[in-house]
Each structure stands twice: as C-alpha cells, then as structure tokens.
Amino acid sequence: MPQLRLLALLGCLVATAWAGSDPRAGIVGGRKAGRGAFPFLASIQHRGRHFCGGALIHRRFVLTAASCFQVRNPGIATVVLGAYDLKRRESSRQTFPVRNISRNGYDPQQNLNDVLLLQLDGEANLTNSVALVVLPAQNAMVEAGTSCQVAGWGVSGRRRRLSRFPRVINVTVTPEDQCRPNNVCTRVPSRRGGICQGDGGSPLVCNGLAHGVASFSRGPCGKGTDFFARVALFRDWIDSVVNNPSAEPVWGL
Numbered sequence: 001m002p003q004l005r006l007l008a009l010l011g012c013l014v015a016t017a018w019a020g021s022d023p024r025a026g027i028v029g030g031r032k033a034g035r036g037a038f039p040f041l042a043s044i045q046h047r048g049r050h051f052c053g054g055a056l057i058h059r060r061f062v063l064t065a066a067s068c069f070q071v072r073n074p075g076i077a078t079v080v081l082g083a084y085d086l087k088r089r090e091s092s093r094q095t096f097p098v099r100n101i102s103r104n105g106y107d108p109q110q111n112l113n114d115v116l117l118l119q120l121d122g123e124a125n126l127t128n129s130v131a132l133v134v135l136p137a138q139n140a141m142v143e144a145g146t147s148c149q150v151a152g153w154g155v156s157g158r159r160r161r162l163s164r165f166p167r168v169i170n171v172t173v174t175p176e177d178q179c180r181p182n183n184v185c186t187r188v189p190s191r192r193g194g195i196c197q198g199d200g201g202s203p204l205v206c207n208g209l210a211h212g213v214a215s216f217s218r219g220p221c222g223k224g225t226d227f228f229a230r231v232a233l234f235r236d237w238i239d240s241v242v243n244n245p246s247a248e249p250v251w252g253l
C-alpha cells in the first residue's frame with residue numbers, strides 16, 4: 001500500500017510536468033522507424049504542430065491520452081493519419097478535425113484512466129500508410145517480461161526538439177510490483193530509453209495488440225519506468241463508444 005501511494009504521488013508530480021506547459025513527450029534511446037512501419041500511429045496537432053500521439057482503432061476513432069488535453073481544448077486539435085516526415089506535406093496524409101470526444105473517469109491528480117477517444121469528423125481510408133491497430137480483449141493481461149514496442153515523434157535528444165520522423169524503441173513490461181493495477185509499465189533493460197515529451201497518447205504494442213496508451217514516466221526521460229494506461233480495462237467502453245458515433249460535430253468539446 002505505501003508503495004502504491006508513493007507511485008501515485010510520483011505519478012502525479014511527473015504527470016503535472018508532462019501535462020502542464022508542455023504535454024508533448026518523445027522516444028529516447030530508440031531508432032528511426034521505417035516509413036509505413038506504424039500505419040496506425042496518429043499525430044495529433046494544433047496549428048500544424050505535433051503535440052501528442054494516438055492510435056487509429058476504427059475508421060472514425062483515434063485512441064489517445066486524456067492528459068494530452070489537460071491544457072488544450074480537443075476542439076482545436078487536428079488528427080493527422082499517414083504522416084511520416086513532419087516537415088513535409090505528404091500525399092499519404094489524411095487530416096481530420098475532431099467531431100466528438102469521450103473520456104472515462106480520467107483522474108489528473110492520480111493520473112488514472114488516462115484515455116480519451118477522438119471521433120474524427122469523417123472516416124479514414126485504409127491505405128498502405130493508414131491502418132487500424134487491434135485492441136486486446138477486455139481484461140486481457142500482458143505478462144511481465146513481454147517485449148513491446150512504442151513509437152512516436154516525441155523528444156529524442158538533449159536539444160528537446162520533437163523528432164522529424166517517428167522513432168521506435170523496444171521495451172520490456174515490468175513486474176506488477178513496479179507498476180499500478182491500472183497501468184502497464186515498461187523499462188528498457190540496462191540502458192537509457194523510453195518515452196518523452198511528445199509521445200503522450202502513443203500506443204504500446206505487445207504481440208500485435210495495443211495494450212497501452214503512453215501516460216507518464218517517472219524521472220527524466222528514458223531513465224525511469226514508463227507508465228501506460230492499461231487499454232484492456234477499457235475495451236468494453238471503447239466498443240460501446242465506437243458503436244455509437246456522433247452524427248454531427250459537437251461544439252464546445
């Protein structure tokens with residue numbers, strides 16, 4: 001119990017740092033992803049600037065982190081699918097305003113339930129560059145020691161700039177006693193690596209399934225444990241939302 005409180009407190013402090021003035025978080029210690037390697041990866045942008053990642057889980061819905069919108073109104077976001085080089089206009093891209101959003105009990109103090117669904121104002125076309133990621137079944141577990149991947153355009157180096165291309169890193173799921181029940185946690189064994197500013201909302205993919213949504217990390221980027229919202233706890237809720245899409249844009253999101 002004391003350990004849970006400690007983690008929650010640390011989570012709270014770091015979550016504030018992430019979600020406050022600069023909710024953008026990036027991959028440290030990874031490698032440049034190949035073009036088309038993560039066709040489900042969305043870049044969530046404001047006025048053409050990336051600030052969070054997301055995952056296309058349905059032709060009309062992107063799963064991201066609620067903390068990405070702590071200081072931003074979702075109504076101002078655009079969702080960019082099929083992106084690779086953030087400095088170019090790419091013909092592979094499909095860009096959408098947000099029609100509606102759904103949260104499920106997000107608690108910014110404890111940084112719990114850090115998930116948010118963005119309904120796109122339209123339907124994505126599935127192409128070589130735009131594809132859906134598969135979600136785990138409700139309550140499916142991912143075992144400690146499992147190797148997973150996380151990719152994003154977040155900060156990768158000391159210059160604190162976003163990455164021009166998505167970067168990817170292989171990470172390992174930690175034992176439960178280094179995590180919280182509502183999270184999936186990862187580390188990179190024996191070297192520096194992990195998520196950083198600009199990777200918030202990016203999916204953690206384990207055995208082909210999006211088991212996590214990048215939420216926060218303890219300590220400096222790439223040095224501590226990374227915390228992801230545990231997607232399997234939200235599968236039934238996600239299904240209920242995607243099966244009842246809004247017909248019209250919702251104002252004042």
Ligand SMILES: *[C@@H]1O[C@H](CO)[C@@H](O)[C@H](O)[C@H]1NC(C)=O
Pocket residue numbers: 093094095122123124125
């Ligand atoms: C999807 O494909 C249709 C038919 O080719 C096209 O009219 C539409 O603009 C495409 N949508 C996007 C978002 O690219």
Ligand SMILES: *[C@@H]1O[C@H](CO)[C@@H](O)[C@H](O)[C@H]1NC(C)=O
Pocket residue numbers: 147149170
């Ligand atoms: C990372 O994981 C992928 C998928 O499991 C695997 O194919 C690849 O070899 C791994 N790469 C490294 C550098 O460990």
Ligand SMILES: *[C@@H]1O[C@H](CO)[C@@H](O)[C@H](O)[C@H]1NC(C)=O
Pocket residue numbers: 100101102103241245246247248250
């Ligand atoms: C927008 O989403 C919320 C949350 O899922 C839902 O309750 C609401 O009915 C939706 N709005 C419309 C107009 O469909």
